[in-house]
Amino acid sequence: MIELPEERFPGRDAKVTVRHLAKSFGDNVVLEDIDMTVLEGTVTAMIGPSGAGKSTVLRCLNLLERPDSGTIDISGHRIDAESRFTNRQLYALRREAGMVFQHFNLFPHMSVMRNVTLPQQRILGRSKAEAEQKSHELLTRMGLGDKGSQYPNRCSGGQQQRIAIARALALEPTVMLFDEPTSSLDPEVGVEVLEVMHELANEGMTMIVVTHEMGFARTVSDDLVVMADGRIIEQGEPKRIMEDPSHPRTQDFLRAVLQR
Amino acid sequence: MTFFTDAVQFLPALLGGLRVSLALTGLSLLFGLPLATLLSFGTRSANKPVRWVSIAFVEVGRGAPALVMLQFMYFGLPTAGLTLSALASATLALTWTTAAYCAEYLRGGLSAVPRGEVEGSMALGMTRWDTLRYIVIPQGWRIALPSLMGFAVILFQMTSLAYTVAVPELMSQAYTNATMSFKYMTLFVLAGSIYASISIPATWLSVLVEKRLARHL
Amino acid sequence: MLQAVLSGIPLTLGVTFVALVIGTAVSMPLLAGTLSKHRIPWLISRGVIDLLRGVPIVVWLFIFYYGVTIGPTKLSPFGAAVLGLGLVSGAYLAEIFRGAVSSVAAGQYEAGRALGFTNVDLWRAVIAPQAWRVAIPGYTTYGIGLLKDSSIASTIGVAEMVFASGNYARTSGEGITVFMVAAAVYILVSVPVGLLSRMADERLSRTVAQ
Numbered sequence: 001m002i003e004l005p006e007e008r009f010p011g012r013d014a015k016v017t018v019r020h021l022a023k024s025f026g027d028n029v030v031l032e033d034i035d036m037t038v039l040e041g042t043v044t045a046m047i048g049p050s051g052a053g054k055s056t057v058l059r060c061l062n063l064l065e066r067p068d069s070g071t072i073d074i075s076g077h078r079i080d081a082e083s084r085f086t087n088r089q090l091y092a093l094r095r096e097a098g099m100v101f102q103h104f105n106l107f108p109h110m111s112v113m114r115n116v117t118l119p120q121q122r123i124l125g126r127s128k129a130e131a132e133q134k135s136h137e138l139l140t141r142m143g144l145g146d147k148g149s150q151y152p153n154r155c156s157g158g159q160q161q162r163i164a165i166a167r168a169l170a171l172e173p174t175v176m177l178f179d180e181p182t183s184s185l186d187p188e189v190g191v192e193v194l195e196v197m198h199e200l201a202n203e204g205m206t207m208i209v210v211t212h213e214m215g216f217a218r219t220v221s222d223d224l225v226v227m228a229d230g231r232i233i234e235q236g237e238p239k240r241i242m243e244d245p246s247h248p249r250t251q252d253f254l255r256a257v258l259q260r
Numbered sequence: 261m262t263f264f265t266d267a268v269q270f271l272p273a274l275l276g277g278l279r280v281s282l283a284l285t286g287l288s289l290l291f292g293l294p295l296a297t298l299l300s301f302g303t304r305s306a307n308k309p310v311r312w313v314s315i316a317f318v319e320v321g322r323g324a325p326a327l328v329m330l331q332f333m334y335f336g337l338p339t340a341g342l343t344l345s346a347l348a349s350a351t352l353a354l355t356w357t358t359a360a361y362c363a364e365y366l367r368g369g370l371s372a373v374p375r376g377e378v379e380g381s382m383a384l385g386m387t388r389w390d391t392l393r394y395i396v397i398p399q400g401w402r403i404a405l406p407s408l409m410g411f412a413v414i415l416f417q418m419t420s421l422a423y424t425v426a427v428p429e430l431m432s433q434a435y436t437n438a439t440m441s442f443k444y445m446t447l448f449v450l451a452g453s454i455y456a457s458i459s460i461p462a463t464w465l466s467v468l469v470e471k472r473l474a475r476h477l
Numbered sequence: 478m479l480q481a482v483l484s485g486i487p488l489t490l491g492v493t494f495v496a497l498v499i500g501t502a503v504s505m506p507l508l509a510g511t512l513s514k515h516r517i518p519w520l521i522s523r524g525v526i527d528l529l530r531g532v533p534i535v536v537w538l539f540i541f542y543y544g545v546t547i548g549p550t551k552l553s554p555f556g557a558a559v560l561g562l563g564l565v566s567g568a569y570l571a572e573i574f575r576g577a578v579s580s581v582a583a584g585q586y587e588a589g590r591a592l593g594f595t596n597v598d599l600w601r602a603v604i605a606p607q608a609w610r611v612a613i614p615g616y617t618t619y620g621i622g623l624l625k626d627s628s629i630a631s632t633i634g635v636a637e638m639v640f641a642s643g644n645y646a647r648t649s650g651e652g653i654t655v656f657m658v659a660a661a662v663y664i665l666v667s668v669p670v671g672l673l674s675r676m677a678d679e680r681l682s683r684t685v686a687q
Contacts, residue, residue, distance in 0.1 A: 064379050087387070094385035105380030109399050118394060119384045153475075164380075171384060319672075323664030325625035327632075327639055332656035335643070339652040420533035424632060431535060444543035448536055456531035463527070 001246040003236030005039050005223045012039040014073075015175055015206045016061065021070035021081075023056060030056050032230045034070070038175070038223070041204045045211055045221035045238065049253055052227040054210040058177050061208070062097045063090055075174045095123060098168030102180040104160040106152040106167070112139070113148035116167045123171055131170070138166040142196060158189035162196055169200075176200065178209040214257055218242050226250045266446045270437055274447075277433030278454055280347075284419045284429060287351045289412060292358025299363035300370060314363075321360020326418045329353035334425035350422040354415065361411050362404075369404030370396060402473055409466035413459050420455070430454060481645040482658045485638030488555075492627040492637060495559040497620055500566025507571035512578060522571070529568035534629050537561035542633040558630035566623055573619060577612035578604065621667050628663075638662065 006014070016038035023031040031053045038044045046054045059065040061072055067081040077093040079085050106115050113135055120131035139145055142162040144155075152160055161181055168176065178197065182190035194216050201207060201220050211217060217224055217238055224238040228249045234241055245251045302314030321329075333349035344352065373396050381391040423432035434451035438444045510522025529537075542557035552560065581604050589599040631640035642659040646652040 062383055064383060091385045091387060094383060097383075099383040101376060101380065101383075103376050105374075105376040105383075107377055107380070107395055107399075109402060119381075119386060122387075122390050122394070123385050168384070319668050320660070320664060323625075323667040324660035325628040325639070325663055327628045328642075328656055328660045328663065331639065331643060331646075332653070332660065335646055336652040336656040339646075339650060417533040420535050421629065421632075423535075431533070434536075435539070438543070445540070448540045448544055452532040452536040452540065455533055455536060456528060459531040460527050463531070 001234060001236060002232065004037065005042065005044075005235075006037055008237065009039050009042065009222070012041070014038070015040045015075060016208065017071075017073040018057070018061070019071045021057065021060060021067050021072070023053075023060060023065065023067045030230050031060070031067070034230075034232060036225065036232065038206060038208055040206055042222040043201045043207045043209065043220055044223045044225060045209050045217035046225045046227060047211065047214070047217055047253070048227035048233075049249075053230040054227050055179050057227075058099070058179050058208065058210055061177060062094045062099060064099075091123075095171060096173055097175045097177050098171060098173035099177045100161065100164050100168055100179065100181050102183050104152070104157075104164045106160055106164055108152055110151075111148065112144070112150050112152060112155070112163050115152065115163060116170050119167060120170050134170055135166070138169055139163070142166050143192075156189065157185045158192045161185065161193045165193075165196060165200075175206045175208065178207065178211070180210050180212065182211070182213060212257070214242070214254075226253070228253070263446055263449075266441075266443055267450055270434075270441075270443075270447060270450060273433045273437055274430060274451060274454060277428060277430035280427060280429040281416065281419045281422075281431075284347065284350055284354065284422060284427065285412070285416045288354035288358045288415060288419075291351070291355040293362055293408075295355070295359035296362035296366055299359060300366035303363065303367055304370075317356075318360045318363050321356045322364065326354065326357050327421050327424065329357055330421055330425050346422075346426040346428075350419075350425055350427045354418060354422075357418070358411070358415055362408055365404045365407040365411065366400060368407070369402070370400035372403045373399045405473065406466050406470035409469060410463070413462045413466070416462070417455060417459060478645060478649070478651065478655055479658060482638060482642050482655060482662065485636060485641035486662070488630075488635055488637040489624065489627050492555070492558050492562065492630050492635060493620070493624045496562035496566055496627065497623055499559060499563025500570050500623070503564055503567025504570035504574060507567060508574045508578070511571060511575050526568040526571055529565050534561060534565055534626055535632055537565060538629060538633050554630070554634045557633055558627075558635050562623065562626060562630070565626075566619070569619060570616070573615040574608065574612055577608040577615070580611050581607045617670065621670055624666060625663055 005012075014037050016036070018034055018036040021031055021034040021036075022029075034053075034057060036044075036057070046057065048054055056065060060067045060070075061074065063072075063079065069082050071078060071080045072093070073079075074093055074096040077089065077096055079089060079093055106112075107118075110118065113132065116135035116138065117128065117131040120126045120134060121128060124131075126134070136145065136148065139148060142165065144159060144162055144166070147155060147159065147163070152163065155163065165176075165181075181197070182193050185193065190213070194213060197207070197209070197216070198220050209216070209221065221238050224234075224236065224241050225232055226234040226241065226245075226247070226249075234245065234247045234250045241250065242254060245254055299314050299318055302310050303318060305311045305314065324332075330350055330353045333344065333353040334346065337344060337349065377395055377399070378391060381395045382388075386394070419427075419429055420431040422429050423435055426432070430451055434447045438447040441447070507522045507526055510518040511526070513519045513522070538557055538561040541552055541561045542554060543551075545552055545557070585603055585607065586599065589603045594602065627637060628639040630637055631643065634640070636644075638659055642655045646655045649655075
């Protein structure tokens with residue numbers, strides 16, 4: 001069953017709109033006609049068995065993966081995969097969306113401070129002093145105020161992921177994309193990251209989170225998207241879907257995950 | 261004890277040769293490394309003529325022995341009407357070899373930068389050029405640095421072949437003095453020790469650098 | 478002219494092959510030494526490897542050719558060349574093999590021991606086959622490098638390809654083409670290997686480029 005968020009939260013503006021998104025790698029169809037809307041100030045969690053295409057949707061949103069067809073609109077920056085677009089349009093779209101990766105993808109040859117500062121200088125044109133002040137502010141908020149001069153691989157996984165979140169937030173995106181942010185972390189460390197994400201959600205950040213953390217999906221997200229075989233098979237109120245899934249694939253998936 | 265008295269006698273000439281060897285090494289690196297940087301991009305260029313010319317240049321430089329390069333530049337070019345001094349032709353030959361080998365090390369370094377970091381940069385909205393400049397090139401150089409240092413040692417040893425084209429470097433000094441004094445063993449052992457006393461510590465240094473850099477990557 | 482250059486090929490191949498055989502044989506004790514847990518063999522092997530690699534090949538050839546006398550006879554050019562190239566190769570190959578051996582995961586030793594293999598069996602049945610597979614590319618590349626280095630034997634009068642080319646250039650005055658032909662023969666051997674490694678690499682870099 002698909003309950004669209006527009007119906008559940010009338011009066012909210014759409015922040016991310018995806019229409020007819022499709023992507024294949026060779027003969028392998030990864031995404032098939034995906035329609036998705038994310039409303040301002042809401043958290044959308046995406047779950048489903050591995051290989052379902054959740055991460056690919058996220059990577060198509062900021063064009064890390066070029067879709068074969070479909071349109072993407074983030075905060076009014078619109079790109080149609082089938083027509084030409086300029087680099088300027090591409091960078092403008094990416095600036096709206098901050099992305100957090102499963103493996104953090106920090107720059108290992110730069111200090112933590114420079115990891116957070118350099119993008120602000122290059123992308124927003126901030127002065128070094130201005131950018132460093134912002135970085136310090138964000139790192140402190142993440143509980144990492146003293147880590148600025150360290151190198152990323154001297155930090156724990158949980159710390160690295162929070163640095164990556166700070167790096168993305170420093171560019172003041174209007175949407176945050178999380179691609180399995182806790183999957184490569186130990187459970188007790190993942191909690192630190194989930195807490196930061198929860199806080200962000202409470203502050204009204206619009207978020208899309210691909211995750212295997214059912215607790216987070218259930219309690220923090222406003223909208224739950226279940227994917228299988230490159231399609232959205234179920235969408236709606238998280239608690240409703242978790243307690244009473246209507247699609248047999250959702251039932252199988254939830255049974256498998258929750259039994260663990 | 262004659263070895264040592266002989267050594268004292270020959271050492272000044274050999275050290276004079278060493279200066280030429282080091283100069284030849286330095287010149288080849290000075291011209292070869294910038295060329296290598298261009299070639300490392302050229303061999304991956306989307307432009308077909310650029311790519312194939314670069315690949316051909318690299319494959320010739322790596323495929324032909326340094327000795328053949330030297331002989332070609334010194335004995336070959338004059339028959340086509342281009343006569344260079346001994347040092348110039350040796351520099352030309354070893355620059356080509358340096359550029360070809362180092363281009364491959366740099367290419368390897370650049371393509372060893374993890375894809376995730378490139379994506380991290382792209383996802384932030386960094387331009388392709390900024391991603392190259394701040395993420396890919398600094399790390400590519402870092403990854404390639406130990407190999408480049410290792411090559412510099414090999415290059416220093418290669419300069420010994422320049423004696424065949426009359427460059428008055430270390431090996432040439434040893435050979436000349438040996439044929440005059442008939443003290444072959446003394447002079448070649450002495451020359452070998454001088455080469456070793458530079459090559460071996462330089463190799464250790466490159467291993468040290470490799471270990472240090474590995475800590476950040 | 479082509480004939481003049483090609484007349485050197487048998488000795489080029491001969492020097493390369495014999496030196497490679499000597500090198501492989503020499504590399505084994507050196508390898509054992511660098512893998513040893515005892516300090517003395519380790520130090521000796523390291524010292525020998527560093528020394529062999531620290532001195533240019535041409536110097537080794539001159540030392541063996543001009544310097545070494547066995548009774549009244551000295552080594553033939555060919556003998557000095559394969560001995561010098563072989564010893565240096567032994568040092569480089571020992572390093573290639575050491576890298577390959579240390580790439581075999583520690584778990585393999587543990588699993589082998591847990592199964593009750595003796596040390597010898599562990600090496601023969603578990604470690605060596607895996608290490609060898611890792612070492613093959615490096616070994617091949619080194620072999621091609623050695624083919625090029627065999628040209629240095631010309632300096633002590635081994636009539637291999639470069640020696641033959643030089644002779645021809647001097648007598649005919651036709652230097653430019655003869656060295657180009659000689660270079661082409663070496664390149665013909667090394668290019669296929671170079672292109673193969675580039676193709677393997679391209680798959681990686683294509684994903685990085687976008």
